[in-house]
Amino acid sequence: MSHVVVVGAGMAGLIAGYAAIKAGHSVTVVEATSQPGGAVQAEVLETSQGLIGIDAGAEAYASRSTVMDELLEDLGLANEIVTPNPAGSWLYLPDVGAVPAPRLGMWGIPGDPQAKEVVAALGTKAAARAAQDLETPMDAWAKRRAAGEPITVGDLVADRFGPVVVERLVAPVVAGVHSADPYDVDIDKIAPGLVDKAIEHGSVAKAIATLRAAAPPGAAVKSLRGGMQKFAGALVAYVQTHGQLHVDTKAVALDIDSGTVFTETGQLFHGDHVVLAVDAPTAHDLISTITPVAQRPELPQRPEFGAGVALVMMAVDLEALDAHPRGTGILVSPNVVDVAAKAATHVTAKWEWARASATKLNKHRHVVRLSYGRVTDPSDGSAPGYDTSEDALRELAYKDLAKIFDVPKQRVLENVAAIASVRWRESMPLTTPENAQRIAAIQDAVEAIDGLHATGAWFAGTGLAAIAQHALALRFNPLQ
Incomplete structure (x- = not known):
């Protein structure tokens, strides 16, 4: 039986540990803080009449893929999955105030630029500009796609619909969900397939309408009755029962030859595989301690927190x-x-x-x-x-x-x-091209070292579904 040491008991670390145990490995998870679960935590509001428990971090997961549903079913939580009120959300805009968000859309990009709620949010002039997407050829974007050029959400939407759509419809959504500027976000990361479908249909709006019509019925997000902290709690319980979980145990150095994780408390943990389920700055720090020194990769500057x-x-x-x-x-x-x-x-x-x-x-x-x-x-x-x-x-x-x-x-x-x-803060990278390159360099360095792995939001992207998919994809030979 091979042994896996997971550094970090946030959601990625807990999922990686859970999956490794299920695959037949022995697993030790070490966490620097006293509280596992990372950005999935509970808050109890204490009122004079009683307590109200809610999520203080991630409150839902994207249901576009089945990865989270399947994981929750494995954990015995399938009957606790719930969907939100379908009433929809609103936007708060300059000069206009509160208006309903477009019902047909994707990341704020309208699937019907002529819908009354779109016109109300944009004004007639900007809505008319947005409607040009329906008639303007996608040739320039087809060429960019063929050339392999990166395409950001902001660049595509500003060109097809006009900059007012970015400002009023897209920026509030992308900033609210991803804490990012639309001009810094690769559209393939948050809307895979949209650009290709838009080229096929000659319109981004038509592509969105087609994708939405083809999507399975149901909510775009789901959660658990009582909050997503139940998910973290179930993972913690499983790892504690079938493996080892050490809190208040900060990893400070790595030895690659022996697979040893050195900790601030003086404990040593040995593994055939070591998973860095931490933020990229912490991963950078740990990689910079690797011994033997001859196996220590050269990294660019330390990534920055947002x-x-x-x-x-x-x-x-x-x-x-x-x-x-x-x-x-x-x-x-x-x-x-x-x-x-x-x-x-x-x-x-x-x-x-x-x-x-x-x-x-x-x-x-x-x-x-x-x-x-x-x-x-x-x-x-x-x-x-x-x-x-x-x-x-x-x-x-x-x-x-x-x-x-x-x-x-x-x-x-x-x-x-x-x-x-x-x-x-720890789960939120600074979203600049330079920071993305630094994070990618860490991922490349880890992949070049046999037995070392990295996962988590900094490497997988935002959201529990993305994190789960990334962590579950780790492979620890010979059993996997």
Whole structure:
């Protein structure tokens, strides 16, 4: 039996450990912090009437592939899978304010540029420009595709629909979901097949409409009743039962010849395979310690973290929210000046289990989760987000909730039942071409070393489905 040592007990590390155990390997997972699960964590809002448990990190997974459904079924959680309220989301735009998001679309790109909600969001002039996609040949993009040139979301959409569509429809979605600028995101990574289908149909909008029509029925995302922390909990329980999980155990060095992971606590762990299920800066640090020195690869500069995000979770007793006036939530344009949040999820409107939990305590109780911090923010911490003080963050949340839902701020303040916040940074790379090259160099270096592997959001991409697919694809010969 071969032994696998996994460095990092975030979701990628737990999934990699789970898969290795299932394949017949013995497994040890080491985690630097006291809390496994990475960006899948729970938050309990303590109100005077009782507790409300919600997700404080990833709250759902993309259901485009079956990888997560199958993994959850293997873990015995199939009956806990739930879909969100189909009411849809809204956008908060400059000059316009809150408007419904286009119902037919992909990452904010409209599948029908002439739909009334698209015209309402863009205005008649910009909507007419967007409709040119329906008639303008895709020849230039076919040539770029044939030449193997990278195509970003922003470049494609600005050319086909006009820059206003990027600004008003696409940027809020890409920034809200991926914490990235559309002009930095490769469209093949978030919408595989779209460019080729657009070339085939002569229109991006027509391609989106075709892909949406062909998609299996059901929600684009799913979650678990009670929150995605159940997923992390099930993985932790499995690894603890069938392998070993060591928390508060930071890996500090690697020896390739012996497959040894050295830790800050002085413990040594030996494996035939070592998986670096960590962020790329930490992977860079560990690779830079490799002995023998002759086997240590030369790496470019250490990758950089992104600006990070702060999430504020608030339980409020407001009858005005009973009708779900912003659907399941709202994505905010980066160009808006009267709302600091980049997104707000109306948790109790989106998930029935959350609504039931909250309304048991008060029939008008709602939970709203506001997100702060954009990839385009300056690195000095001056923008609202990861570095914002707790008091300032809460003040922003009160103001933004009032503005987004069109409720007087004083009424919000008078009806807050509980509030909490959490900050995330380690799972979010700086999204620049230079940083992408540094991350790719780490991946290449790892692949060149027999028995060493790397996985996680920095290498797999954003989202639980992408992370799971990447971690499950690791192969540890001779058993796999």
